Amino acid sequence: xxxxxxxxxxxxxxxxAYFFYANYIxxxxxxxxxRPTPAVLYRDDRDFVPTQPAVIFAHHFAAIAGAGPIVGPTxxxxxxxxxxxxxxxxGAVFIGAVHDFTALFVSVREGGKSMAEVAGRTLxxxxxxxxxxxxxxxxxxxxxxxxxxxxxxxxSLAPLATLQLPADQTLLHTVVDNGVIKGKIxxxxxxxxxxxxxxxxxxxxxxxxxxxxxxxxTGAATVVAVLSIYLGFLLPITFDPRVWMVLITIYTFIAAxxxxxxxxxxxxxxxxxxxxxGIAALLLGIVVAGLKGxxxxxxxxxLAAASAHPALGSVWPVLFIxxxxxxxxxxxxxxxxxxxxxxxxxxxxxxPVAYGAMLLEAVLAVCVVIVVGAGxxxxxxxxxxxxxxxxxxxxxxxxxxxxxxxxxxSLGIPQVFGTIFGILMLEGFVVTTxxxxxxxxxxxxxxxxxxxxxxxxxxxxxxxxxxxxxxTLMLGLASTNAYITIWPIFGTGNQLLAALTLISIxxxxxxxxxxxxxxxxxxxxxxxxxxxxxxxxxxxxYIPGGNYPLLVTDLLLLALSFGVAAKAAQLFIKVRKGIAFxxxxxxxxxxxxxxxxxx
Numbered sequence: 001x002x003x004x005x006x007x008x009x010x011x012x013x014x015x016x017a018y019f020f021y022a023n024y025i026x027x028x029x030x031x032x033x034x035r036p037t038p039a040v041l042y043r044d045d046r047d048f049v050p051t052q053p054a055v056i057f058a059h060h061f062a063a064i065a066g067a068g069p070i071v072g073p074t075x076x077x078x079x080x081x082x083x084x085x086x087x088x089x090x091g092a093v094f095i096g097a098v099h100d101f102t103a104l105f106v107s108v109r110e111g112g113k114s115m116a117e118v119a120g121r122t123l124x125x126x127x128x129x130x131x132x133x134x135x136x137x138x139x140x141x142x143x144x145x146x147x148x149x150x151x152x153x154x155x156s157l158a159p160l161a162t163l164q165l166p167a168d169q170t171l172l173h174t175v176v177d178n179g180v181i182k183g184k185i186x187x188x189x190x191x192x193x194x195x196x197x198x199x200x201x202x203x204x205x206x207x208x209x210x211x212x213x214x215x216x217x218t219g220a221a222t223v224v225a226v227l228s229i230y231l232g233f234l235l236p237i238t239f240d241p242r243v244w245m246v247l248i249t250i251y252t253f254i255a256a257x258x259x260x261x262x263x264x265x266x267x268x269x270x271x272x273x274x275x276x277x278g279i280a281a282l283l284l285g286i287v288v289a290g291l292k293g294x295x296x297x298x299x300x301x302x303l304a305a306a307s308a309h310p311a312l313g314s315v316w317p318v319l320f321i322x323x324x325x326x327x328x329x330x331x332x333x334x335x336x337x338x339x340x341x342x343x344x345x346x347x348x349x350x351x352p353v354a355y356g357a358m359l360l361e362a363v364l365a366v367c368v369v370i371v372v373g374a375g376x377x378x379x380x381x382x383x384x385x386x387x388x389x390x391x392x393x394x395x396x397x398x399x400x401x402x403x404x405x406x407x408x409x410s411l412g413i414p415q416v417f418g419t420i421f422g423i424l425m426l427e428g429f430v431v432t433t434x435x436x437x438x439x440x441x442x443x444x445x446x447x448x449x450x451x452x453x454x455x456x457x458x459x460x461x462x463x464x465x466x467x468x469x470x471x472t473l474m475l476g477l478a479s480t481n482a483y484i485t486i487w488p489i490f491g492t493g494n495q496l497l498a499a500l501t502l503i504s505i506x507x508x509x510x511x512x513x514x515x516x517x518x519x520x521x522x523x524x525x526x527x528x529x530x531x532x533x534x535x536x537x538x539x540x541x542y543i544p545g546g547n548y549p550l551l552v553t554d555l556l557l558l559a560l561s562f563g564v565a566a567k568a569a570q571l572f573i574k575v576r577k578g579i580a581f582x583x584x585x586x587x588x589x590x591x592x593x594x595x596x597x598x599x
Contacts, residue, residue, distance in 0.1 A: 004290020
């Protein structure tokens with residue numbers, strides 16, 4: 001199939017979804033542009049910060065995207081491009097974007113609270129503890145998987161021959177690896193990461209202290225991003241992967257507790273300029289390649305081979321948990337309730353920030369399917385993503401090389417620049433997700449201690465202690481399990497969190513007499529899919545393989561999710577009885593909903 005056909009079908013569908021389906025949901029939710037948001041009501045300039053729409057969109061998009069919309073579709077392409085593409089289209093429009101939109105809306109209406117606290121309002125104290133415990137485990141999996149991917153990206157090497165460079169070239173710094181001269185493309189990304197992080201506080205100062213125009217700062221952020229890449233070519237920084245793990249852990253520890261405007265927001269704002277440019281370059285490259293007649297090399301369907309591969313499994317449920325962020329991701333609800341819900345300046349911004357950012361992420365995921373499917377020969381793809389030794393799997397390099405090949409073929413950009421741009425895109429997504437995730441876990445630990453103890457010990461209230469606990473768990477799991485091993489259970493836990501979030505949102509809507517079919521149907525599908533995946537992983541991989549850390553994690557996720565689902569079932573029965581005997585509940589007044597005791 002011509003690459004342009006895939007894009008020309010996808011983009012209009014996303015546009016129709018945004019202008020019609022999203023607006024229908026907005027009316028059902030009763031968005032109110034004049035209602036004060038938590039960022040305005042509880043402003044503290046640490047966590048609650050009223051934020052310009054362009055800035056919060058940049059932060060939200062950079063935080064939710066992560067490695068998921070790149071790594072997930074790249075790995076899942078073994079099933080064939082048609083199943084992956086269809087799941088991204090249907091999942092993003094009817095499940096993922098709805099999940100993100102409603103999660104951010106409910107968080108804002110609940111005072112910028114996390115989804116765990118929203119669950120507590122509807123499912124009671126025990127439901128809150130179950131939900132928050134599940135969420136903490138999920139974030140540990142997210143951060144462990146992404147920490148491994150980050151070190152993979154920042155230490156990647158590519159043979160000069162693959163980059164179409166002669167042995168005597170002077171563009172890249174090189175190293176001889178097993179007799180092959182390779183370019184330090186990961187080192188360029190490393191330098192870029194460090195420079196953008198160092199400049200972040202300066203941009204934060206100009207934005208929030210000096211009140212500089214956001215458009216001026218966009219130009220400054222772009223200059224910093226370009227400068228960081230240029231310096232990366234001149235002085236690529238290379239560390240051992242274990243050193244990078246420790247350095248990134250230290251950075252995320254600091255970013256987790258200092259005011260959000262100092263590093264987190266401005267760093268995301270700088271980094272997102274690369275991401276926007278990357279998506280634009282991919283779109284332009286695909287259009288030109290399509291006009292030149294480029295077709296996908298990957299098979300349309302490859303279900304039998306993928307289902308038999310030890311790293312994957314049957315198309316259901318494995319495909320639906322491998323492609324997470326590009327279609328549906330529970331992690332997005334954590335961003336909504338953790339940072340974005342505390343920064344939305346007006347309810348009118350919720351639709352473009354939440355539904356819009358999810359659709360942009362889906363556009364990226366579709367581009368990844370096209371780029372990897374057309375930019376690599378299928379045997380080359382297999383050798384990079386599914387080598388004989390699975391711990392050598394490198395979807396980061398696969399995507400980067402495919403990007404270089406496609407941009408060279410379509411736009412004439414030298415292969416080496418396209419490849420480095422690809423790795424910079426992925427590195428940017430991963431690091432921004434890591435620092436946000438650790439901050440989210442800090443919030444969740446603080447909420448958990450408040451629920452478990454009547455008067456939590458002083459240390460448990462400490463920003464520093466909870467940040468340290470979050471990064472310690474992340475580093476411990478990342479050090480003992482390679483990301484390719486963690487990815488399946490991360491994807492499953494991520495999708496299960498999305499199901500539980502949709503259940504909690506459905507309960508919130510039903511209590512208030514609002515329509516909830518658009519959250520209930522996706523919740524049931526994702527619940528069935530993820531339960532099946534956890535059982536499949538447990539009995540086919542973790543028990544036979546004796547992987548006890550992930551075996552215990554699997555059992556904990558099952559137990560906690562069953563508990564939350566049971567509490568939700570009790571709630572729905574209560575509400576149904578209330579509807580049957582109380583006409584006021586049927587009318588769904590806000591005041592009555594707030595006063596109902598459902599615990």
